[in-house]
Amino acid sequence: MDLEELLEIGQQERDRQQQKKTRIRCCTAAGCLSSGAETVKNNLEIAVIEAGLEDSVEVCGVGCLRFCGRGTLVEIDPNGILYEEVLPDQASGIISALSEGDKNREELPRQSDRNHPFFALQMPLVLENSGKINPERIEEYIAVGGYQRLHHVLMEMTSAEVIEEISKSGLRGRGGGGYPTGLKWATVAKMRSPPTPLNKGGVGQKYVICNADEGDPGAFMDRSVLESDPHRILEGMAIAGYAIGANYGYIYVRAEYPLAIKRLEKAIQQAKKYELLGSQIFDSPFDFKIDIRVGAGAFVCGEETALIGSIEGKRGNPRPRPPYPAESGLWGCPTLINNVETFANIVPIIREGSDWYSSIGTETSKGTKVFALTGKVSNTGLIEVPMGTTVRQIVAEMGGGVPDGGKVKAVQTGGPSGGCIPAEFFDTPVDYESLLKLGTMMGSGGAIVMDEETNMVEIARFYMEFCRGESCGKCVPCRAGTVQLYALLSKLLNRQANQSDLEQLEALSYMVKETSLCGLGQSAPNPVLSTLKYFQQEYLDLI
Amino acid sequence: MQTTKTKTEPNKVDQRIKLLDITMKRNHYRQDALIEILHKAQSAFGYLEPDILEYIARGLKLPLSRVYGVATFYHLFSLKPSGVHSCVVCMGTACYVKGSDRILTALEKELSIHVGETTSDNQISLMSARCLGACGIAPAIVFDGTVIGKQDPETAIEKVKAIEKSKVIRSKEWI
Numbered sequence: 180m181d182l183e184e185l186l187e188i189g190q191q192e193r194d195r196q197q198q199k200k201t202r203i204r205c206c207t208a209a210g211c212l213s214s215g216a217e218t219v220k221n222n223l224e225i226a227v228i229e230a231g232l233e234d235s236v237e238v239c240g241v242g243c244l245r246f247c248g249r250g251t252l253v254e255i256d257p258n259g260i261l262y263e264e265v266l267p268d269q270a271s272g273i274i275s276a277l278s279e280g281d282k283n284r285e286e287l288p289r290q291s292d293r294n295h296p297f298f299a300l301q302m303p304l305v306l307e308n309s310g311k312i313n314p315e316r317i318e319e320y321i322a323v324g325g326y327q328r329l330h331h332v333l334m335e336m337t338s339a340e341v342i343e344e345i346s347k348s349g350l351r352g353r354g355g356g357g358y359p360t361g362l363k364w365a366t367v368a369k370m371r372s373p374p375t376p377l378n379k380g381g382v383g384q385k386y387v388i389c390n391a392d393e394g395d396p397g398a399f400m401d402r403s404v405l406e407s408d409p410h411r412i413l414e415g416m417a418i419a420g421y422a423i424g425a426n427y428g429y430i431y432v433r434a435e436y437p438l439a440i441k442r443l444e445k446a447i448q449q450a451k452k453y454e455l456l457g458s459q460i461f462d463s464p465f466d467f468k469i470d471i472r473v474g475a476g477a478f479v480c481g482e483e484t485a486l487i488g489s490i491e492g493k494r495g496n497p498r499p500r501p502p503y504p505a506e507s508g509l510w511g512c513p514t515l516i517n518n519v520e521t522f523a524n525i526v527p528i529i530r531e532g533s534d535w536y537s538s539i540g541t542e543t544s545k546g547t548k549v550f551a552l553t554g555k556v557s558n559t560g561l562i563e564v565p566m567g568t569t570v571r572q573i574v575a576e577m578g579g580g581v582p583d584g585g586k587v588k589a590v591q592t593g594g595p596s597g598g599c600i601p602a603e604f605f606d607t608p609v610d611y612e613s614l615l616k617l618g619t620m621m622g623s624g625g626a627i628v629m630d631e632e633t634n635m636v637e638i639a640r641f642y643m644e645f646c647r648g649e650s651c652g653k654c655v656p657c658r659a660g661t662v663q664l665y666a667l668l669s670k671l672l673n674r675q676a677n678q679s680d681l682e683q684l685e686a687l688s689y690m691v692k693e694t695s696l697c698g699l700g701q702s703a704p705n706p707v708l709s710t711l712k713y714f715q716q717e718y719l720d721l722i
Numbered sequence: 723m724q725t726t727k728t729k730t731e732p733n734k735v736d737q738r739i740k741l742l743d744i745t746m747k748r749n750h751y752r753q754d755a756l757i758e759i760l761h762k763a764q765s766a767f768g769y770l771e772p773d774i775l776e777y778i779a780r781g782l783k784l785p786l787s788r789v790y791g792v793a794t795f796y797h798l799f800s801l802k803p804s805g806v807h808s809c810v811v812c813m814g815t816a817c818y819v820k821g822s823d824r825i826l827t828a829l830e831k832e833l834s835i836h837v838g839e840t841t842s843d844n845q846i847s848l849m850s851a852r853c854l855g856a857c858g859i860a861p862a863i864v865f866d867g868t869v870i871g872k873q874d875p876e877t878a879i880e881k882v883k884a885i886e887k888s889k890v891i892r893s894k895e896w897i
Contacts, residue, residue: 209855209856209869210856210858210859210871212869213856213859213862213868213869213870213871214859214871247857247858247859248858248859250858250859393855394852394853395853396813396814396815396816396817396818396852396853397814397815397816397853397857398853398855398857399853399855399856399857399858402855434761434798435851435852435853435854435855436855472757472758473757473758473761474757474796475757475760475761475796475797475798475799476796476797476798476852477795477796477797478852489757490754491754492752492753492754492755492756492757492792493756493788493792494791494792494795495795495796551857551858553815553816553819553857553858553860554815554816554819554820554860555819555820559816559857559858559860560858561858591815594815625815625816625857627815627816627819628819629819633819638815638819641815641818642815645852649852651795
């Protein structure tokens with residue numbers, strides 16, 4: 180494979196698509212599939228054949244179209260109509276509307292208003308191809324410029340230049356911590372791996388790991404990226420591999436995402452076939468292979484040292500750091516671990532340049548962030564907004580507030596490790612520092628809206644139950660502390676608690692936070708502390 | 723495999739054991755492939771019985787304690803047989819806020835079992851999941867591997883009743 184061949188594959192695919200006047204894109208991501216997207220797509224195909232429009236209309240399955248709460252979604256090119264809540268028997272209506280216009284309006288599904296803030300305030304960067312290309316065909320990814328950045332990096336940049344570009348962009352880890360990505364890459368690049376008998380004392384192996392163990396309940400951004408645009412992750416990982424000097428990558432996906440696993444497997448297979456992964460990519464000396472590792476349902480495996488243990492086929496027990504994985508990770512070799520969304524940001528940074536990327540966002544947080552907007556909100560779905568967008572814009576304007584006119588009480592971010600943002604702080608811009616100041620965190624991007632009916636103590640107990648069940652049991656503060664915190668919260672909710680229990684709850688929360696081994700335990704009391712801070716009255720009312 | 727003639731040989735030397743052998747061979751008996759092999763074993767046998775764990779331990783030359791440790795650590799591995807049908811209620815935050823706890827309570831009452839248990843006639847296993855990532859259509863339930871969204875206690879009970887009536891025995895799959 181060389182650049183000319185790559186460009187030709189892209190051109191052929193674009194020509195193929197242009198032969199047909201209309202392209203009907205039907206969402207086939209997991210959310211819509213469970214609302215019957217497969218049948219809708221089949222019916223659309225049948226209706227096209229029945230109407231004799233095979234030569235001018237193409238029906239294809241694409242990734243997430245973002246308005247997940249209103250599935251099945253169908254979008255039509257080139258006129259940009261987005262139908263929502265499409266039922267299988269409305270397929271023929273959609274096809275006849277193509278030629279006759281929408282005179283039979285009542286037979287058609289509802290159309291989404293593309294000028295609604297839900298769409299208008301979005302800035303697709305990570306999700307730029309999501310919903311536009313068929314994730315199961317590498318040709319469509321190549322047609323939108325896919326793998327050209329990998330070629331550019333391999334042929335025209337040194338690894339130091341790549342790292343420099345990523346550092347200058349100001350990209351920070353999207354998994355929640357917000358560690359500067361460029362710095363992480365530079366650290367791993369500098370490391371020397373221990374000599375093994377195989378490499379005869381020379382430069383040893385390094386690894387790139389993509390953390391796709393998206394365990395936070397209420398977050399599904401990574402799943403959508405993997406299901407909608409898997410090749411972008413592969414390309415990002417290969418660029419990372421080149422930059423740090425690794426030629427082996429692992430993607431650790433949770434077993435709860437069977438469709439993402441299937442599409443990743445297919446993507447890797449296709450990339451191998453076109454020699455975009457494997458040995459001597461683009462006839463350069465760079466080799467890169469990617470393997471998938473499937474988790475088995477343990478939240479703690481999102482923690483990097485636990486994840487490494489799990490890839491090695493062991494229990495997902497975290498270990499103390501340092502040494503950090505950058506120094507001693509998978510099988511003792513220097514390892515780079517980044518989240519799915521971080522890898523998804525690499526291609527646009529290389530393509531548009533670090534100056535362009537760093538012009539988006541706030542002083543300390545650059546670029547965009549994908550959020551999964553769910554809970555008691557009218558418009559649930561996936562949104563990608565520039566950093567610095569206020570919480571109010573996200574919840575009230577894009578989300579449309581609580582359905583049936585209820586009042587928003589708080590937004591929970593960061594899952595079981597985060598906290599809540601009460602309504603009075605909704606003018607806070609979304610960036611890493613501002614959220615930390617409020618006592619919550621960016622997290623991976625779940626934003627769960629809660630209304631006045633939601634009992635915050637119950638929510639705190641819900642998260643504590645989660646952490647209690649997910650604690651790996653290695654360190655005492657987390658193993659025993661979460662059990663005790665859960666018991667105290669239950670006692671409160673059963674109205675058997677007194678003032679001293681409340682004091683104990685707070686003291687124990689700080690103890691668990693400060694003495695636990697890994698991120699799970701250190702952040703497990705956050706929901707309690709955050710609700711205690713902002714909704715203390717609800718706790719006091721239970722005494 | 724030299725170990726097939728040992729005392730602990732699983733008594734059903736059938737296709738499923740062969741499948742397990744093939745999986746181990748394909749992974750070059752690598753010890754780090756343990757989780758993949760356990761996944762395969764669970765999908766073939768439905769659950770991980772002690773004989774199977776021992777068989778895998780011998781195959782990969784791992785101490786049984788390590789295999790057992792891994793099998794019990796991860797939530798998706800089950801050491802008990804599950805019912806013919808499975809019903810998994812998502813208890814992720816988005817589903818919880820929208821009332822999945824009420825659905826779970828209603829189903830527990832309807833089936834007279836607790837979550838994590840199987841009905842006495844071995845027909846339905848009731849389980850809960852942390853998050854299926856189907857938050858857009860919360861609350862979500864998985865019946866026999868099919869995700870169904872926007873449920874409430876009534877519709878969920880209807881689905882369970884329909885399962886109880888149907889005699890179709892489908893293969894067990896976890897989503």
